[in-house]
Amino acid sequence: MSDAPFDTMDEAAASRARQEADPDPEAGGIAADRLRSIIERVERLEEERKALADDIKDIFAEAKSAGFDVGVVKQVIRLRKKEPAEVEEMETLLDLYRRALGM
Amino acid sequence: MSDAPFDTMDEAAASRARQEADPDPEAGGIAADRLRSIIERVERLEEERKALADDIKDIFAEAKSAGFDVGVVKQVIRLRKKEPAEVEEMETLLDLYRRALGM
Amino acid sequence: MSDAPFDTMDEAAASRARQEADPDPEAGGIAADRLRSIIERVERLEEERKALADDIKDIFAEAKSAGFDVGVVKQVIRLRKKEPAEVEEMETLLDLYRRALGM
Amino acid sequence: MSDAPFDTMDEAAASRARQEADPDPEAGGIAADRLRSIIERVERLEEERKALADDIKDIFAEAKSAGFDVGVVKQVIRLRKKEPAEVEEMETLLDLYRRALGM
DNA sequence: CAAGAATTATGAACCC
DNA sequence: GGGTTCATAATTCTTG
Numbered sequence: 001m002s003d004a005p006f007d008t009m010d011e012a013a014a015s016r017a018r019q020e021a022d023p024d025p026e027a028g029g030i031a032a033d034r035l036r037s038i039i040e041r042v043e044r045l046e047e048e049r050k051a052l053a054d055d056i057k058d059i060f061a062e063a064k065s066a067g068f069d070v071g072v073v074k075q076v077i078r079l080r081k082k083e084p085a086e087v088e089e090m091e092t093l094l095d096l097y098r099r100a101l102g103m
Numbered sequence: 104m105s106d107a108p109f110d111t112m113d114e115a116a117a118s119r120a121r122q123e124a125d126p127d128p129e130a131g132g133i134a135a136d137r138l139r140s141i142i143e144r145v146e147r148l149e150e151e152r153k154a155l156a157d158d159i160k161d162i163f164a165e166a167k168s169a170g171f172d173v174g175v176v177k178q179v180i181r182l183r184k185k186e187p188a189e190v191e192e193m194e195t196l197l198d199l200y201r202r203a204l205g206m
Numbered sequence: 207m208s209d210a211p212f213d214t215m216d217e218a219a220a221s222r223a224r225q226e227a228d229p230d231p232e233a234g235g236i237a238a239d240r241l242r243s244i245i246e247r248v249e250r251l252e253e254e255r256k257a258l259a260d261d262i263k264d265i266f267a268e269a270k271s272a273g274f275d276v277g278v279v280k281q282v283i284r285l286r287k288k289e290p291a292e293v294e295e296m297e298t299l300l301d302l303y304r305r306a307l308g309m
Numbered sequence: 310m311s312d313a314p315f316d317t318m319d320e321a322a323a324s325r326a327r328q329e330a331d332p333d334p335e336a337g338g339i340a341a342d343r344l345r346s347i348i349e350r351v352e353r354l355e356e357e358r359k360a361l362a363d364d365i366k367d368i369f370a371e372a373k374s375a376g377f378d379v380g381v382v383k384q385v386i387r388l389r390k391k392e393p394a395e396v397e398e399m400e401t402l403l404d405l406y407r408r409a410l411g412m
Numbered sequence: 413c414a415a416g417a418a419t420t421a422t423g424a425a426c427c428c
Numbered sequence: 429g430g431g432t433t434c435a436t437a438a439t440t441c442t443t444g
Contacts, residue, residue, distance in 0.1 A: 100238035
């Protein structure tokens, strides 16, 4: 595959070449370009994810300064993710268990 | 935020709203509309976040089926987030400690 | 267990006896004594676990004040949990991927 | 916490430790014995921690086969860790928010 | 054995 | 700024 076989280079030179000039698309038997593509796409998406996380944080800060209890608001959001029937069922059981324990 | 949102509702509609959601935008002294806005915005952003997480998962699945070791790829990504000098420092220490332990 | 008649038992013991004889001794059809036993045993074990976690934290504090890099020490401990061959394999791959990316 | 962990070892034990793992107690300018002591103590405590975790897991398995909802039992345990007043307060707020949202 | 849930650990954020 | 709680990431374990 390579036009400049590494067996005529010493290791350091080969390494330099790979890094600086020709990132050998199959260096070490690896599909380097494929790997780079994968990593860069993940990094891009992670950045977007982080931006959204920051936005969410801002909203909770707003909630807090509006006087809401952020922990409880988060709990509400968690409940809304579940099926109402499931919530109902869990709350019934929770009541039952607490009663059994005298809580 | 309107203080009298029901002015334009007929009685039946108002009644339904009261029953199903919240008749009183200040029930229990709570700014219900404000709370709802906060929660819905967070939920919207969380959906987007989830979509991105799924995309990332897809990419790792692709990496795996291309023969890459996903754990190691993640490690590479983690390393790329750090300053090169910091990485260097950690690796030097790691070597030192392992040597001290005969590993 | 005890051969002593119920009137010399404390409440817990009486309760236990009640459960063994009658699987449905309490409100809501719940085996309250069984539940209580489960919860109390878990809580006891969790306390012990917490104590151990605190001890570990103390040791890392000691390591830090002795000049060790705690993050790297933890990494060493993680490595020691793995098979040497597995560690070797991962490090080889990591090198390979980093080289492919010019890191 | 002892600053001199070898105080409690006899000479033979200290000597054995040095021999098996690292012959040079100061390899690389590192207090190798100190490091080894730290790591081995942590590993010992982590083993105990794991044993307790397994015990807890067993109890939850028992709870499950006795017909309890393990998730709800865990929730009860979480509630019991909090101050009753705090639980009460949170539940009041939760009710309030849910009502405001018509949940 | 792969997918999903649950636990654990690390890193970030908040309060004191 | 240090310590503690909280969020995210990773590993582990269970289940289909």
